[in-house]
Amino acid sequence: MMEAPSAVSSRPAITATPLLTLQGLTKTFGGLTAVDAVSFVVEEGSVVGLIGPNGAGKTTVFNLITGNYRPDRGRIEFAGTSLAGLRTHRIIALGIARTFQNIRLFQRLTVLENVLAGCHYQMRGGILAAMLRLPSQRREENDAMGRALKELEFVGLRQQALILAKNLAYGDQRRLEIARALATRPRLLVLDEPAGGMNEQETEALIGLISRIRARGITILLIEHDMRLVMRACEKLVVLENGGKIAEGSPEQVRRDPKVIEAYLGTEDEA
Amino acid sequence: MKHGKLFAVVLLAALLAAAPLFLNAYQVDVLNSIGLYGLLALGLNLILGEAGLFNMGHAAFYAVGAYTAAILNTRYQIPILWTLPLSGLTAGLFALVVARPVVHLRGDYLLIVTIGVGEIVRIALVNDIFGMTGGANGIFGISRPQLFGIVIRRPWEFFYLIWGCVALTIFLFLRLKQSRFGRALNYLREDEVAAEGSGINTAYYKLAAFGLGAAWAGMAGTLFAAKMTIISPESFNFWESVVLFMIVILGGAGNIAGVLLAAFLVIGLPELFREFASARMLVFGLVMVVMMVFRPRGLLPARGGRFSPVTLARGRG
Incomplete structure (x- = not known):
């Protein structure tokens, strides 16, 4: 793979x-x-x-x-x-980004959402921007999604982007943690x-x-x-x-x- | 969204919108109650369902909103619907102040503290705090709401006001779910340490969840005060918080459709079973137990999938 x-x-x-x-x-x-x-x-x-x-x-x-x-x-x-x-x-x-000894993923969220967590702090949109779906907010969301998908590609999990993290094989879970960490740049x-x-x-x-x-x-x-x-x-x-x-x-x-x-x-x- | 599902949603919405045409005043009034509880539960869902913070004192924020609206209306003659943003703001700020010192508590500990907050608010209202809440009798003579020059007084008129607010809430909260903010709440629920370790300010988002959920309860409080024209501390007792907690858990924490379905069942069913008189709560409790055994994640469990293969294509590399 x-x-x-x-x-x-x-x-x-x-x-x-x-x-x-x-x-x-x-x-x-x-x-x-x-x-x-x-x-x-x-x-x-x-x-x-x-x-x-x-x-x-x-x-x-x-x-x-x-x-x-x-x-x-x-x-x-x-x-x-x-x-x-x-x-x-x-x-x-x-x-500084880290992974955990006993894997700590957001189990009931998708692989993609897990990686988006790493993009979070580099984004700005708040409650109001989200509710009104401002153009800047949509652009930011799309950019983040693009970056997250790139990191998934990098670790070889692009095809699994939409499945839940808990359904990944063990080795893949470790790689997902690395992708999430890499997304924090x-x-x-x-x-x-x-x-x-x-x-x-x-x-x-x-x-x-x-x-x-x-x-x-x-x-x-x-x-x-x-x-x-x-x-x-x-x-x-x-x-x-x-x-x-x-x-x-x-x-x-x-x-x-x-x-x-x-x-x-x-x-x-x-x- | 798949076409079949979209069709079902449109059909249900149309059926609901037409409901006052074929239901009597009492039945419409039950729907109004369901709508109010739906609004409250959707706010609580942000805190309990999305962020996973055990709040069993939601009625406190409801009360703060309702009393803010009632006091502003009866003392300062501000039209009741105009108080909507202010009661939301007051309830939200109140939540921030009380949640700030306790929000780091986990699970059951937070639950117990929020029960305490709910009771303190109720007792403060009974004791006529600041000499403004009217003690155990509460506040009466709240004026009828006016919208575009029309005075809203009959059940079907309230029906459209309340359910209009519910529709707007669904619209806004669905968008919120699809955002950085909505995801942050879920990261919090799933694993706080990993969330903080991914760069998320967990303390901030816990407070934000409380503030926003409480603001919604506050605005629901305004609608309640406008509908009843009289409010008293008994409307905001512990049982209300329990019912709201139940609605969110029963419906499927984190799922808007599930929470609304549960509001229909929890508020609507006891009305349907009125003939059973006192036995209805027994039946109701039994149903809850069976539910939790067979569907522990709620009637409609939240699904992780925010994104479809189509939305993935929007991500620019």
């Missing part, structure tokens, strides 16, 4: 400008420190993977970035703007386990999709457990364990890092 997977071999040169900067980010829930003084940088145009064992605090970092949680300490800067205290929809409007796309629950074929297609998103100039930060995907798609990995960062570097460096090996496989004397 999707284009043949293209290994990310011919990578565009990474510009060194940081798009997203996390500095000393800390979040505690009650007595539990979910994220402990985490700092890293996502360079513009790169694909960065955030990995680590279950419960390492990866999703919490995502929720801090998109404003679902407030950090206890630390700073998050996006394209030179501090995200401190901003509500989620404001952060989305600044150019992000500079940074944050993917929470995009290959979760996907079979081998779907994962291959996803790797192809990620490289095509990147080719559009969109920076990607992703959480993933599928190591094949991480190794092939990302040029930088950040490894978390128990809320703290234990390693950062290229996939090859990280794979050889003794601390990472220990975190994933455990030490010998534990056995």
Whole structure:
């Protein structure tokens, strides 16, 4: 259904400008420190993977970035703007889009309507314009629909535009979430386990999709457990364990890092 | 819309428009009640059906609108129909003020708070708040409405006034549904976190849903005051809110046709079964239980499809 997977071999040169900067980010829930003084940088145009064992605090970092949680300490800067205290929809409007680990679609709405949600903040029409169906409102609606259909085309769901989101196959639901996120015209796309629950074929297609998103100039930060995907798609990995960062570097460096090996496989004397 | 469906809608509308020709005054009056409840339920449908916010205090907004109209009319001699926009505005603003601190509550918690709001308003009216509401006796001597120089007083005249408003409401709300605003309410209902995460200001749209739904209730209140010429707190008790809630859920939350059908059944059927006297509410309750078991999404469940393949072609690339 999707284009043949293209290994990310011919990578565009990474510009060194940081798009997203996390500095000393800390979040505690009650007595539990979910994220402990985490700092890293996502360079513009790169694909960065955030990995680590279950419960390492990866999703919490995502929720801090998109404003679902407030950090206890630390700073998050996006394209030179501090995200401190901003509500989620404001952060989305600044150019960060996200998907969710456990797919969160608008189940009883159509695929097209789901993607139109991403167009929402870029539109202006209010109650009165809608009731009077002003020409400007109709133009705006048609433009948004065109854009939404383009994003559906991009992820390969154009033919399913009019069916309900809940009736999509699992892998298609993940791709619909990505289309909805892309419709917000992000500079940074944050993917929470995009290959979760996907079979081998779907994962291959996803790797192809990620490289095509990147080719559009969109920076990607992703959480993933599928190591094949991480190794092939990302040029930088950040490894978390128990809320703290234990390693950062290229996939090859990280794979050889003794601390990472220990975190994933455990030490010998534990056995 | 398919031709068969369009034909059915036109036929029903024509039948309804001709109803005063073959119905007696009492029957037309029942239709007037159905129309008023229809207006109220369509407003509540925005809040409860489209946005998924559990509001069981809708009668409060109805009351604010009716009392605004009655006070302006009896104290300041403003023609009752002229008060329509102002009572809508007052009810809408009132809703914004009371909803602002509680609208972040979810589901059943919001439901309980809105019940409280409804009761507070009713009790405030009974206690003659600001010395303007006339206490338990209410306000009487509200003047008859005038439209184009014609004084509206007979049931069939009210019939065309009320159902004209219903028709206009359907027209406007259908358009609203097909817009960014209408979709935003649905995103809210389906998944609030995902809506906010897609760039939608969920707090704003929750309030907007309350404000608009309440404004409609306020305007329905004006029509009610004009029709009765006397209003009292008992017309806006908890049971009214329950009935409206029931109409929206029974009809199919988010479906305009379904909500109107339910208004016919919930308000019309008890009138048909008057012979059963007190047993009619028992029968009615039984019907509700059976309904909820066999059609939990309502008589006419809302369909997701706003767009047809034809409208898709309008999207410019």
